Amino acid sequence: MSRSRVAWVALxxxxxxxxxACGGGGGGTTSSGNENPDGTxxxxxxxxxxxxxxxxxxxxxxxxIVDALYSRLVGYKAEDGSTYNLMAESITTSDAKxxxxxxxxxxxxxxxxxxxxxxxxxxxxxxxxxxNAQQAGTFFAxxxxxxxxHPDDEKAEPTKDKMSGLEVVSDTExxxxxxxxxxxxxxxxxxTPFSPLPDSFFADPKAFEAKPIGNGPMKFVSRTPNAxxxxxxxxxxxxxxxxxxxxxxxxxxxxxxxAYQDLVAGKxxxxxxxxxxxxxxEKYKADLGDQVLNANLLGQSAIAFPLYVxxxxxxxxRQAVSMALNREQITKTVLAxxxxxxxxFVPPGIEGYEKGVCGEFCTYNxxxxxxxxxxxxxxxxxxxxxxxxxxxxxxxEAACNSIKQALGIECEFVGATNFGxxxxxxxxxxxxxxxxxxxxxxxxxIENFLNPLYRTGGSSNDSNYSNAEVDKILKEADATAxxxxxxxxxxxxxxxxxxxLPSIPTWNEKGIGARSKNLLxxxxxxTRDAELAAFRVKG
Amino acid sequence: MSDPGSxxxxxxxxxxxxxxxDQLSHVDDSSQKQKKPRSLWSDAxxxxxxxxxxxxxxxxxxxxxxMAIWPTLFTSVDPRAANLDKSLQPPSGDAWFGYDLQGxxxxxxxxxxxxxxxxxxxxxxxxxxxxxxxxxxxxGYAKTWIDSVLSRxxxxxxxxxxxxxxxxxxxxxxxxxxxxxxxxxxxQVVLSIAVLSWPVAMRIMRSATLVAKQQDYVKAARGLxxxxxxxxxxxxxxxxxxPVLVYATIALGAFIGAEATLAFLGIGLxxxxxxxxxxxxxxxxxxxxxxxxxxxxxxxxxxxVLAFVMLGDAVxxxxxxxxR
Numbered sequence: 001m002s003r004s005r006v007a008w009v010a011l012x013x014x015x016x017x018x019x020x021a022c023g024g025g026g027g028g029t030t031s032s033g034n035e036n037p038d039g040t041x042x043x044x045x046x047x048x049x050x051x052x053x054x055x056x057x058x059x060x061x062x063x064x065i066v067d068a069l070y071s072r073l074v075g076y077k078a079e080d081g082s083t084y085n086l087m088a089e090s091i092t093t094s095d096a097k098x099x100x101x102x103x104x105x106x107x108x109x110x111x112x113x114x115x116x117x118x119x120x121x122x123x124x125x126x127x128x129x130x131x132n133a134q135q136a137g138t139f140f141a142x143x144x145x146x147x148x149x150h151p152d153d154e155k156a157e158p159t160k161d162k163m164s165g166l167e168v169v170s171d172t173e174x175x176x177x178x179x180x181x182x183x184x185x186x187x188x189x190x191x192t193p194f195s196p197l198p199d200s201f202f203a204d205p206k207a208f209e210a211k212p213i214g215n216g217p218m219k220f221v222s223r224t225p226n227a228x229x230x231x232x233x234x235x236x237x238x239x240x241x242x243x244x245x246x247x248x249x250x251x252x253x254x255x256x257x258x259a260y261q262d263l264v265a266g267k268x269x270x271x272x273x274x275x276x277x278x279x280x281x282e283k284y285k286a287d288l289g290d291q292v293l294n295a296n297l298l299g300q301s302a303i304a305f306p307l308y309v310x311x312x313x314x315x316x317x318r319q320a321v322s323m324a325l326n327r328e329q330i331t332k333t334v335l336a337x338x339x340x341x342x343x344x345f346v347p348p349g350i351e352g353y354e355k356g357v358c359g360e361f362c363t364y365n366x367x368x369x370x371x372x373x374x375x376x377x378x379x380x381x382x383x384x385x386x387x388x389x390x391x392x393x394x395x396x397e398a399a400c401n402s403i404k405q406a407l408g409i410e411c412e413f414v415g416a417t418n419f420g421x422x423x424x425x426x427x428x429x430x431x432x433x434x435x436x437x438x439x440x441x442x443x444x445x446i447e448n449f450l451n452p453l454y455r456t457g458g459s460s461n462d463s464n465y466s467n468a469e470v471d472k473i474l475k476e477a478d479a480t481a482x483x484x485x486x487x488x489x490x491x492x493x494x495x496x497x498x499x500x501l502p503s504i505p506t507w508n509e510k511g512i513g514a515r516s517k518n519l520l521x522x523x524x525x526x527t528r529d530a531e532l533a534a535f536r537v538k539g
Numbered sequence: 540m541s542d543p544g545s546x547x548x549x550x551x552x553x554x555x556x557x558x559x560x561d562q563l564s565h566v567d568d569s570s571q572k573q574k575k576p577r578s579l580w581s582d583a584x585x586x587x588x589x590x591x592x593x594x595x596x597x598x599x600x601x602x603x604x605x606m607a608i609w610p611t612l613f614t615s616v617d618p619r620a621a622n623l624d625k626s627l628q629p630p631s632g633d634a635w636f637g638y639d640l641q642g643x644x645x646x647x648x649x650x651x652x653x654x655x656x657x658x659x660x661x662x663x664x665x666x667x668x669x670x671x672x673x674x675x676x677x678x679g680y681a682k683t684w685i686d687s688v689l690s691r692x693x694x695x696x697x698x699x700x701x702x703x704x705x706x707x708x709x710x711x712x713x714x715x716x717x718x719x720x721x722x723x724x725x726x727q728v729v730l731s732i733a734v735l736s737w738p739v740a741m742r743i744m745r746s747a748t749l750v751a752k753q754q755d756y757v758k759a760a761r762g763l764x765x766x767x768x769x770x771x772x773x774x775x776x777x778x779x780x781x782p783v784l785v786y787a788t789i790a791l792g793a794f795i796g797a798e799a800t801l802a803f804l805g806i807g808l809x810x811x812x813x814x815x816x817x818x819x820x821x822x823x824x825x826x827x828x829x830x831x832x833x834x835x836x837x838x839x840x841x842x843x844v845l846a847f848v849m850l851g852d853a854v855x856x857x858x859x860x861x862x863r
Contacts, residue, residue, distance in 0.1 A: 280828045326623070333626040334640055388805070391824070397810070398641055401621035412811055 039537025045250035054195035055127030069214035070195035081444025119196035136193035181479035295511035296349025304437035304503035316376035323369035324406035342505035352446035366406035383433030388415030465502035616647035655814035666733035671740020679748025693738035747779035792847025
């Protein structure tokens with residue numbers, strides 16, 4: 001993944017940018033009653049920013065639609081984001097570098113044309129080609145030949161329009177060669193830019209944009225800008241994630257508050273996130289009762305110690321600060337229960353997550369913290385830096401107060417005006433104290449919580465952390481073709497990082513959405529989306 | 540939130556300032572005939588003592604000033620001591636104003652917040668009045684072309700909407716990545732208020748000077764060969780300072796409101812400084828679930844502004860002989 005796609009959470013809503021996949025997450029709710037298999041479901045939406053093409057849209061409003069219109073090679077499982085073959089018959093590799101992908105036959109696009117291997121290769125080449133200026137173009141970066149079609153320098157002309165790493169073998173088989181071994185490529189191809197495109201798109205892109213044709217569970221019916229996007233069930237759909245209703249109305253709202261009122265009144269059926277005003281004092285629980293939906297998300301909040309500040313090179317100080325943080329209390333009060341305390345560097349709900357990796361160092365223990373602080377010999381003032389907008393200030397100010405009380409030293413929250421300004425400080429390695437380091441993963445893999453953050457020179461290694469042992473294990477894990485074995489390696493690295501504590505895990509966001517009374521069941525996914533296949537409409 | 544540009548002083552004061560100065564000489568003349576000569580100021584004092592609004596506003600201001608100087612007289616609680624167990628708790632016997640999101644005692648913070656709010660108000664007023672008066676009296680006394688230049692110069696500043704001007708100044712002075720120190724940010728807030736408000740004081744001073752300049756005793760002094768400096772200090776200033784003082788009193792209240800406005804927008808004072816404006820800005824997202832977080836600091840701002848405006852009104856009435 002390139003830097004531009006690294007999804008640092010600026011606002012809670014930004015989490016929704018990262019992924020939009022057909023997968024399931026944590027909780028769903030069901031209530032008894034007769035089901036209407038041809039019912040209509042209306043969901044909360046925002047006006048898509050770009051055309052409804054797989055690689056053109058990365059923001060939440062558009063990817064919601066694109067996700068329903070197209071199906072990819074793999075889907076994500078509800079419980080832990082692990083993958084299952086959706087359109088793929090098999091994906092095999094021996095070295096995590098060359099992947100042999102066979103696709104299921106018999107699938108068709110909404111216009112009746114069969115889905116062939118060539119449709120994937122063409123769509124991926126289209127997405128990666130710099131001149132097509134697709135938002136998600138950088139997602140194709142791991143594929144060999146990417147730099148030829150999409151040079152790093154924005155002004156440079158691409159020398160080719162096809163990636164050398166993609167090769168069509170037959171109608172149902174193609175080969176992907178990566179530029180370096182990457183064991184999580186199988187997970188990445190579940191993301192929307194890796195969708196296939198029908199031949200009709202390449203024949204007339206303009207007409208296609210007006211009426212997109214995909215291979216997903218829903219087909220496009222109509223679109224009224226800033227008001228409504230209507231989709232309908234595609235009856236010839238062959239995938240496992242078939243939907244159990246007929247029409248999907250994506251209602252476009254400009255305000256979450258309005259949508260929330262509609263939801264409570266039964267005029268809207270599903271929202272994947274609730275407005276802040278509903279979360280204060282857990283008002284939504286009183287409003288909605290058992291219609292509330294929860295899910296684990298792909299986010300990990302942490303406070304990084306910039307190791308280029310000499311004081312923080314003392315591991316005892318880092319441990320003391322971590323143990324002085326009353327995560328339980330802060331998540332319950334200041335964060336109004338929309339977060340849960342973190343116990344490691346990987347959030348729960350990710351394949352490979354282990355309970356309590358951070359162990360006692362992430363458990364509130366003021367006595368031990370004080371003792372460690374004395375051993376570290378640190379005196380002076382601590383600061384936590386962050387942007388102060390978007391509700392970032394309150395939990396960190398509370399964190400500082402917790403540290404102050406437990407350790408008896410001064411701690412102050414230092415706010416930058418906005419997210420961009422704050423990231424400028426972090427990227428320029430100009431932190432003078434601890435800094436907020438919240439991460440939102442690009443795809444549901446343990447790898448994405450470790451490589452970019454803790455590898456030497458990682459794109460978002462805010463601590464400037466460098467441990468040769470960790471680097472070595474991560475590299476081995478990347479090159480391990482068998483995903484179970486790769487995850488074992490990543491877990492090993494995770495434990496080493498937890499020992500060094502280059503940043504302290506704080507809390508993980510809980511997805512909170514809601515359904516209306518008109519639905520019997522609904523499910524919120526780990527990507528903060530609706531699981532379309534889980535909707536059941538009341539008869 | 541108040542906009543000091545709209546302080547009731549403005550043009551009204553300007554007109555009454557001219558009229559007031561015009562009357563001053565007559566008052567002085569007539570007082571000669573009375574048994575005991577009384578100056579404008581002692582007259583005004585006699586008037587004020589009998590005014591309930593004056594007494595009330597003075598008492599309120601005294602309490603707030605005391606709060607600013609010795610907040611510990613009113614509370615023994617540390618305004619920065621957070622207890623998350625008490626987060627958002629409503630007012631109770633232990634904490635009269637309740638607790639805010641971080642578990643800070645709102646009462647303790649309101650007491651300690653008086654200092655920063657009042658400091659900004661006082662410094663901004665002093666600076667506004669100083670700049671305005673000096674330029675105003677100079678413009679009024681000097682020859683016409685200097686007057687025109689200075690007046691047009693003041694019009695430029697008067698034409699900038701206050702909030703917009705302050706946003707531009709404060710965001711330009713502080714790059715978003717910077718974290719300015721407490722003294723620096725207070726200085727900047729004071730300066731930006733003064734820079735945007737001085738034209739009002741200048742106009743009041745100028746019109747008062749224009750009238751006073753025409754008085755016989757000024758002409759006499761000039762005829763006797765007094766230097767301009769002596770004329771300004773000995774003869775003009777004592778007779779023009781009253782309307783400006785009235786404006787200053789009212790403006791002080793308005794500037795405390797302006798501090799709150801800027802803090803609310805996140806460009807004025809900011810934590811860890813405790814001020815009423817900072818408290819209001821911190822509570823905006825929690826109004827529905829914890830209204831006490833917002834209402835108490837907002838109440839303090841309102842009462843303080845009201846007290847200064849009342850005081851200003853009373854002083855203006857007392858100093859304006861026509862109203863007697």
